[in-house]
Amino acid sequence: MDAKLLQQNLLELIRRTSTDLPADVVQAIDKGWRREQKDSSGKYALEVVRDNIDMARRISQPICQDTGTIIVYADLPAWCDEPTFIKAFEKATVQATKKGYLRQNSVDSITGKNSGTNLGPGSPSFHVHPTRGKTMKVRMMLKGGGCENVSCQYSLPDTRLGAGRDLEGVYKCLMDATYQAQGKGCGPGILGVCVGGDRGTGYVAAKEALFRKLDDVNPDKTLAKLEKRVMTDGNSLGIGPMGFGGKTTLLGVKITHRNRVPACYFVSIAYMCWAFRRNGVTMSETGKITRWLY
Amino acid sequence: MLLEAPFTEKKIRALKVGDRVEITGLIYTGRDAAHKYLHDGGTPPVDLTDSIVYHCGPVVVKEKGKWVVKAAGPTTSIREEPYQGPLMEKFKIRGVIGKGGMGPKTLAYCKKVGAVYFHAIGGAAQVLAKCVVDVPGVHMAEEFGSPEAIWEFQVVRFPVVVTMDSHGRSLHDAVQAQSEKKLKALL
Numbered sequence: 001m002d003a004k005l006l007q008q009n010l011l012e013l014i015r016r017t018s019t020d021l022p023a024d025v026v027q028a029i030d031k032g033w034r035r036e037q038k039d040s041s042g043k044y045a046l047e048v049v050r051d052n053i054d055m056a057r058r059i060s061q062p063i064c065q066d067t068g069t070i071i072v073y074a075d076l077p078a079w080c081d082e083p084t085f086i087k088a089f090e091k092a093t094v095q096a097t098k099k100g101y102l103r104q105n106s107v108d109s110i111t112g113k114n115s116g117t118n119l120g121p122g123s124p125s126f127h128v129h130p131t132r133g134k135t136m137k138v139r140m141m142l143k144g145g146g147c148e149n150v151s152c153q154y155s156l157p158d159t160r161l162g163a164g165r166d167l168e169g170v171y172k173c174l175m176d177a178t179y180q181a182q183g184k185g186c187g188p189g190i191l192g193v194c195v196g197g198d199r200g201t202g203y204v205a206a207k208e209a210l211f212r213k214l215d216d217v218n219p220d221k222t223l224a225k226l227e228k229r230v231m232t233d234g235n236s237l238g239i240g241p242m243g244f245g246g247k248t249t250l251l252g253v254k255i256t257h258r259n260r261v262p263a264c265y266f267v268s269i270a271y272m273c274w275a276f277r278r279n280g281v282t283m284s285e286t287g288k289i290t291r292w293l294y
Numbered sequence: 295m296l297l298e299a300p301f302t303e304k305k306i307r308a309l310k311v312g313d314r315v316e317i318t319g320l321i322y323t324g325r326d327a328a329h330k331y332l333h334d335g336g337t338p339p340v341d342l343t344d345s346i347v348y349h350c351g352p353v354v355v356k357e358k359g360k361w362v363v364k365a366a367g368p369t370t371s372i373r374e375e376p377y378q379g380p381l382m383e384k385f386k387i388r389g390v391i392g393k394g395g396m397g398p399k400t401l402a403y404c405k406k407v408g409a410v411y412f413h414a415i416g417g418a419a420q421v422l423a424k425c426v427v428d429v430p431g432v433h434m435a436e437e438f439g440s441p442e443a444i445w446e447f448q449v450v451r452f453p454v455v456v457t458m459d460s461h462g463r464s465l466h467d468a469v470q471a472q473s474e475k476k477l478k479a480l481l
């Protein structure tokens with residue numbers, strides 16, 4: 001394996017993720033833009049958003065200046081061990097920060113000091129797994145702070161919402177979360193959702209669900225139905241782009257589930273802003289990129 | 295519609311919730327550090343009379359001896375809620391630009407002082423940076439660090455939407471109330 005080539009490819013992955021939104025996201029934004037009423041503030045907001053996406057791609061600059069938490073998922077075949085991968089990704093991160101693809105965005109929570117490199121405890125956030133195959137798969141996401149602040153977790157039953165421990169209860173949580181967020185998470189937003197798990201695994205799985213493409217259909221029929229229902233009803237709330245009012249409040253709802261202990265029933269919701277920066281690649285043993293995943 | 299400097303009370307009072315406005319003129323950035331400093335009695339390094347303050351921590355670099363703005367999207371405004379209204383009154387600030395809207399205290403001061411809240415498009419770092427055609431100066435950069443400094447931005451046709459006006463109306467309150475009604479009907 002060529003460690004230098006690996007690092008180069010990871011840098012390109014970071015660059016693309018930060019400056020170029022994937023096609024499924026752009027399509028969803030375009031669809032929302034077409035749906036919004038002519039001359040409305042919602043349509044105007046999406047117009048600026050579309051211009052911004054084009055411009056960022058053209059000049060290879062970050063779509064949004066908050067380049068967020070760097071979340072990385074890697075499936076590593078036998079030819080690349082974990083320390084090698086992490087070292088290469090960290091080097092690529094430092095380089096990407098120097099080149100301005102990433103903002104200096106990692107702050108020591110105790111001292112308040114910015115590391116300046118985007119490296120530090122938990123930064124980037126790595127999820128690395130060995131795989132039996134020959135192909136390396138790396139997916140990443142940049143999750144901004146504004147939308148992270150409106151992410152939330154419910155413990156059912158919830159008296160305020162009248163939400164019980166069933167899918168109807170989950171529906172109520174998702175609708176409430178959409179309402180609570182208003183435009184504050186830079187909507188239109190995407191909900192990554194996990195039903196069950198513990199508080200930790202629930203949030204992790206909710207974020208993982210965001211790796212699904214926006215236009216796919218959940219293979220679980222029950223969840224597919226719930227996703228569709230929340231999409232339709234969420235958009236009917238009229239919150240609209242940026243909370244200006246309008247028809248496009250959500251761009252997607254992606255639900256997964258984890259087993260829970262009998263005493264707990266969590267619904268974890270990862271709210272993602274329109275600047276939905278995620279991408280991924282597969283690499284062969286020579287270190288060459290064989291495919292872009294989004 | 296276009297809004298050009300000077301940002302007089304008369305021009306600002308004429309604005310209404312929902313107006314899409316393109317701002318041209320000199321504006322100042324200010325976020326947490328600047329608001330706290332002014333609120334604690336600090337002297338403003340620039341004349342804030344009839345000014346517009348932008349809640350923004352920009353990415354600015356020096357190229358060939360000149361400041362160039364690389365990214366300039368808005369930051370969340372509600373953090374300045376305790377300070378904003380009194381500062382509007384004290385310094386005759388006529389407008390703030392940010393994202394997410396602000397609360398009842400600021401809304402009340404908007405009415406009293408003759409000021410508005412402009413909502414910029416969150417995340418649109420590049421489009422907004424392009425509207426900044428010149429950076430004549432920067433203040434308090436040493437004390438606050440670059441993102442928190444008070445930057446002078448000469449902007450041309452900077453796109454915003456009025457979401458809180460000087461007549462006591464807030465688009466955020468309206469959208470929230472209407473969506474709450476809808477939500478209640480669905481649940």
Ligand code: SF4
Nearest residue numbers: 064144146186273417
């Ligand atoms: S929520 Fe998203 S679009 Fe908004 S400022 Fe944060 S990263 Fe940017």
